Amino acid sequence: MAFENLLIENLGAVRRITVNRPDKLNALNAQTLGELAEAFSAAGRDPSVRVLILRGAGEKAFVAGADISELAVVTPVEARDFARHGQHTMRVVETLGKPVIAQINGYALGGGMELALACHLRIASSKARLGQPEINLGVLPGFGGTQRLLRVTGRGVALELCLTGAQVDATRAYELNLVNRVVAPEELEQVTLALAEQLAASAPEGLRGILDAVVLGGEADLVTGLDYEAQAFATCAATEDMREGTRAFLERRKAVFAGK
Numbered sequence: 001m002a003f004e005n006l007l008i009e010n011l012g013a014v015r016r017i018t019v020n021r022p023d024k025l026n027a028l029n030a031q032t033l034g035e036l037a038e039a040f041s042a043a044g045r046d047p048s049v050r051v052l053i054l055r056g057a058g059e060k061a062f063v064a065g066a067d068i069s070e071l072a073v074v075t076p077v078e079a080r081d082f083a084r085h086g087q088h089t090m091r092v093v094e095t096l097g098k099p100v101i102a103q104i105n106g107y108a109l110g111g112g113m114e115l116a117l118a119c120h121l122r123i124a125s126s127k128a129r130l131g132q133p134e135i136n137l138g139v140l141p142g143f144g145g146t147q148r149l150l151r152v153t154g155r156g157v158a159l160e161l162c163l164t165g166a167q168v169d170a171t172r173a174y175e176l177n178l179v180n181r182v183v184a185p186e187e188l189e190q191v192t193l194a195l196a197e198q199l200a201a202s203a204p205e206g207l208r209g210i211l212d213a214v215v216l217g218g219e220a221d222l223v224t225g226l227d228y229e230a231q232a233f234a235t236c237a238a239t240e241d242m243r244e245g246t247r248a249f250l251e252r253r254k255a256v257f258a259g260k
């Protein structure tokens with residue numbers, strides 16, 4: 001599968017997707033949004049892929065937002081469709097059923113922060129800067145940012161970031177729960193890959209159950225969420241990996257999960 005604006009690499013069971021428009025700080029134009037949805041859907045269907053890393057090309061940015069040159073000329077109908085397109089792409093990432101780690105080297109602004117928030121885990125370089133600056137363009141986050149930010153940080157911080165458009169540095173992003181970990185720039189790639197490899201060695205159906213229970217069940221009422229959890233737990237019991245995991249514990253050895 002060849003993409004104009006993405007690079008795809010397989011590192012064992014880890015698929016790394018790189019948004020590759022460094023001269024535009026990896027801004028998300030419609031073409032890139034479509035490619036991302038396609039690339040993530042394909043990874044979701046491919047059993048050889050157990051974990052994904054998403055990053056941006058170049059030294060400066062993860063993704064510096066929706067492409068403002070496209071945004072500048074849209075009609076209201078096109079703007080609605082652009083927002084829907086972006087929201088769809090973010091939702092494909094969020095509901096993939098395989099862990100997606102955002103590797104944030106620099107700017108994650110606007111649609112870039114929204115994309116990072118659709119990922120399940122976020123590792124940031126100490127040089128990263130995050131924010132929702134859309135208000136400075138006279139609009140608001142349109143790829144789900146108002147909703148996911150609210151859920152991640154709570155209302156006060158979500159409103160502060162969206163209303164002011166202020167950027168936060170990596171330390172503040174960590175304090176606000178926006179990223180899971182902050183590491184030195186030179187360690188970012190290795191730390192992210194090590195985490196991905198750790199997850200790739202886990203039982204995929206267990207990972208999927210966790211993601212479904214938290215991402216999907218977490219949006220429902222408690223009773224429905226608990227049902228997601230119980231159903232996922234039952235599905236795991238149908239896997240060889242669950243037998244292997246429990247047997248390995250009892251035999252005092254390390255489990256090897258075949259993904260079956």
Ligand code: COA
Nearest residue numbers: 023024025027064065066067068069107109110111133134
């Ligand atoms: N859309 C389109 N192009 C973008 C972009 C975006 N969101 N963000 C950066 N670019 C482009 C710039 O236009 C520039 O292109 P050019 O060299 O052809 O002029 C190139 O990327 C480099 O950006 P530049 O602004 O020169 O880099 P900088 O280091 O001075 O500033 C930022 C970096 C991130 C602070 C600045 O680019 C910025 O504010 N970008 C927009 C962020 C934003 O508002 N995102 C939300 C969009 S809804």
